Amino acid sequence: MIKYVIKRVAYALLTIFLISIITFTLMNMIPGGPFLSEKAVSPETTQALKIKYGLDKPLPVQYINFMNNFIHGDFGLSIKQTGRTANDIIFSTFPVSAKLGGISILVALILGVVMGSVAALNRGRWADSLLMVISTLGIAVPSFVVASFLLITFGVNLHMLPTLGLKTPLHYIMPVAALSFYPTAYITRLMRSSMLDALNQDYIRTAKAKGVNKFVMLFKHAMRNAIIPVITYVGPLLAYTMTGSFVVEKIFTIPGLGREFINCITGRDYPMVMSTTIFLAVLLVFMNVLVDICYKLVDPRIKLK
Amino acid sequence: MLDDRKLKKNPFSLQLNAEDFLPASADEKQSLVVMRESTTYWKDAVRRLRKNKVAMVAFAVIILVMFCAFIVPSFYPYHYDQQIRGSEDLRPMQYSEMELKSISQGKSVFPHVFGTDSFGRDLGIRVMIGARISLLVGLIASFLVLLIGSIYGAIAGYFGGKVDMVMMRIVDIIYSVPDMLIIILLQVTLKTPLTNLFDSNPAFAGLQKVGVGLISIFITFSLLYWVGMARIVRGQIMTLKEQEFVTAAKALGASNRQIIAKHLLPNCIGTLIVTTTLQIPSAIFTEAFLSYLGLGVAIPMASLGSLASDALGGISAFPYRLIVPSVAISLIILSFNLFGDGLRDAFDPKLKK
Numbered sequence: 038m039i040k041y042v043i044k045r046v047a048y049a050l051l052t053i054f055l056i057s058i059i060t061f062t063l064m065n066m067i068p069g070g071p072f073l074s075e076k077a078v079s080p081e082t083t084q085a086l087k088i089k090y091g092l093d094k095p096l097p098v099q100y101i102n103f104m105n106n107f108i109h110g111d112f113g114l115s116i117k118q119t120g121r122t123a124n125d126i127i128f129s130t131f132p133v134s135a136k137l138g139g140i141s142i143l144v145a146l147i148l149g150v151v152m153g154s155v156a157a158l159n160r161g162r163w164a165d166s167l168l169m170v171i172s173t174l175g176i177a178v179p180s181f182v183v184a185s186f187l188l189i190t191f192g193v194n195l196h197m198l199p200t201l202g203l204k205t206p207l208h209y210i211m212p213v214a215a216l217s218f219y220p221t222a223y224i225t226r227l228m229r230s231s232m233l234d235a236l237n238q239d240y241i242r243t244a245k246a247k248g249v250n251k252f253v254m255l256f257k258h259a260m261r262n263a264i265i266p267v268i269t270y271v272g273p274l275l276a277y278t279m280t281g282s283f284v285v286e287k288i289f290t291i292p293g294l295g296r297e298f299i300n301c302i303t304g305r306d307y308p309m310v311m312s313t314t315i316f317l318a319v320l321l322v323f324m325n326v327l328v329d330i331c332y333k334l335v336d337p338r339i340k341l342k
Numbered sequence: 343m344l345d346d347r348k349l350k351k352n353p354f355s356l357q358l359n360a361e362d363f364l365p366a367s368a369d370e371k372q373s374l375v376v377m378r379e380s381t382t383y384w385k386d387a388v389r390r391l392r393k394n395k396v397a398m399v400a401f402a403v404i405i406l407v408m409f410c411a412f413i414v415p416s417f418y419p420y421h422y423d424q425q426i427r428g429s430e431d432l433r434p435m436q437y438s439e440m441e442l443k444s445i446s447q448g449k450s451v452f453p454h455v456f457g458t459d460s461f462g463r464d465l466g467i468r469v470m471i472g473a474r475i476s477l478l479v480g481l482i483a484s485f486l487v488l489l490i491g492s493i494y495g496a497i498a499g500y501f502g503g504k505v506d507m508v509m510m511r512i513v514d515i516i517y518s519v520p521d522m523l524i525i526i527l528l529q530v531t532l533k534t535p536l537t538n539l540f541d542s543n544p545a546f547a548g549l550q551k552v553g554v555g556l557i558s559i560f561i562t563f564s565l566l567y568w569v570g571m572a573r574i575v576r577g578q579i580m581t582l583k584e585q586e587f588v589t590a591a592k593a594l595g596a597s598n599r600q601i602i603a604k605h606l607l608p609n610c611i612g613t614l615i616v617t618t619t620l621q622i623p624s625a626i627f628t629e630a631f632l633s634y635l636g637l638g639v640a641i642p643m644a645s646l647g648s649l650a651s652d653a654l655g656g657i658s659a660f661p662y663r664l665i666v667p668s669v670a671i672s673l674i675i676l677s678f679n680l681f682g683d684g685l686r687d688a689f690d691p692k693l694k695k
Contacts, residue, residue, distance in 0.1 A: 048511075048515065048518070050513060052514060052515045052518045052519060055515055055519070056519055056520075056523075056524070059519075059524060059527075060527060063527050063531040064527075064562040113615055120537065122365070153519065173676070173679070173680070174672075174676065176675075176676075176679060177623070177672050177673075177676030177679055178668075178672045178675075179627055179630055179631060179671060179672070181630075181631065181634045181647070181650065181651075182650065182668040182671065182672060185650060185654060185664050185668065186664075186665075186668070188654075188663050189664065194661075229675075236492075276520055276521075276522070279520070279522075283522075283526075283635060284631065284634060284635065287635065298523075298526075299526070299635060302383070302526060302527065302530050303530070305638075310345070310527070314523055314527065316520070317520060318520055318523060322518055322520075323522045325518060
């Protein structure tokens with residue numbers, strides 16, 4: 038077990054190293070640095086700015102400096118938003134995104150597991166067909182479409198829900214609905230097929246024969262086994278919610294990290310792009326490792342390699 | 343056959359009837375064939391696919407969308423970047439004053455089926471061009487994924503051992519790279535270098551027409567998305583390479599390249615087709631997502647994602663501008679998903695749930 042964890046963490050570190058190299062190379066491939074603007078800036082000023090942000094040094098040195106600072110928790114300065122550090126920006130926007138994403142994942146998991154189980158238990162009946170049609174549609178509709186439609190119907194036409202920001206719980210309804218739409222549909226399908234598998238197993242027949250209470254049979258015997266594939270989906274789900282939130286945050290004007298990321302990419306804010314990408318990558322890669330380890334812990338049948 | 347009239351006398355007689363020894367006629371031969379015509383793998387799959395109503399409907403929708411996207415624009419009276427003065431912000435099927443005048447003069451004016459946008463561009467043709475972009479992205483990106491993924495996976499699976507170890511570790515690492523982050527980064531960073539490259543080198547002039555945005559989408563796909571395909575192909579090759587026909591080919595002196603290209607990959611054709619088809623909607627989805635964020639195709643080119651994003655501005659007055667491209671993109675993704683599922687059931691019935 039420990040060997041497995043060490044191995045996974047080592048690969049995770051390698052991945053993060055790779056991502057940081059890719060990001061760094063890409064950022065430096067863009068011609069036209071961050072100091073280009075409409076006003077003509079004198080070469081001396083540009084030089085002075087470059088020295089201030091450490092951009093005058095050779096690239097490998099810049100990379101090492103950046104990574105050294107990053108590991109020590111200093112994510113650098115934002116070039117466009119003068120005076121603000123990347124730490125400041127990341128840590129003020131990330132909790133917003135994390136909260137939104139967390140709630141969405143929770144909603145998707147609960148709804149998906151319940152709907153999938155209901156569909157499996159009513160296999161072939163109208164409830165099953167209805168849920169399958171809904172979830173098939175759900176997989177095909179991109180999150181920005183869902184978000185825009187919610188915005189028109191409930192925000193603009195019906196004036197039922199607020200459309201800007203995240204001030205009250207009511208503000209959360211539309212972004213969460215938009216973000217959890219696809220994962221809910223996906224989990225429903227996943228849960229249905231794994232639940233059907235579980236219900237066909239011999240131990241369920243044995244439990245039935247022994248006269249086990251229906252609820253105990255369902256929740257203790259079938260559900261616990263059926264939910265395992267769903268757990269493996271949590272990793273990709275995290276990635277989905279994170280990237281999905283780029284769009285949702287843009288549509289609902291939520292001051293989260295996703296919106297910040299898009300802004301700093303289009304504004305060519307090198308240090309911000311570097312630190313945001315690596316921050317998100319570290320988060321995602323380690324969450325995936327965590328999910329994988331949990332997955333192996335939950336199901337003792339899976340051999341640790 | 344025994345002739346009853348002639349040979350009634352003794353059933354145990356050894357006297358033989360000459361007719362019994364005549365060569366069989368073609369009809370007789372045919373009547374003795376008890377086997378049905380042998381079906382090939384392909385025929386069998388197509389038969390199963392034809393029976394699947396959902397998949398066939400999805401296929402019909404795909405054909406229809408392709409027709410609208412690739413053929414209709416060539417004879418459609420409007421152009422996707424044609425700005426018709428005086429026809430701005432028309433509602434569906436509405437005519438501008440100028441157009442009404444020419445109608446009253448007896449000229450026929452093609453209706454703006456979905457209205458026009460604030461620049462006077464016909465939304466109908468823009469949606470069709472957008473669908474063309476989506477389909478192109480889906481098909482080309484999936485083809486790239488197929489090409490890279492299958493070759494990489496086949497090599498890793500066939501050689502095994504250390505080669506496999508190293509190659510699959512690389513796959514593992516690329517697999518855990520958060521794709522959307524890198525795609526957005528690549529999308530932004532590749533734009534200028536690619537434009538410079540196209541401008542300076544006449545050999546790439548053809549590519550310039552396709553647009554830098556699309557080219558960078560293809561690059562990102564061929565860099566990141568092939569890993570899933572590689573894993574699946576590797577798994578298939580690992581089981582196939584143990585079979586006798588591979589040993590036979592080896593014994594006959596076939597080179598490794600021949601074995602992979604002629605014996606192993608053709609045997610995973612079902613998996614390759616299914617995985618490629620299911621890759622198409624994901625590519626379309628990614629393109630729409632990027633265009634929606636303003637990182638995809640360049641203005642005035644239209645993409646379904648950018649159309650939806652443009653529509654957000656006048657959402658309360660012109661909701662159909664959002665609805666039309668959104669429905670189109672959902673329909674395309676849905677039909678490719680359903681058709682891909684149908685193909686999987688047809689090519690690999692064991693997987694059917």
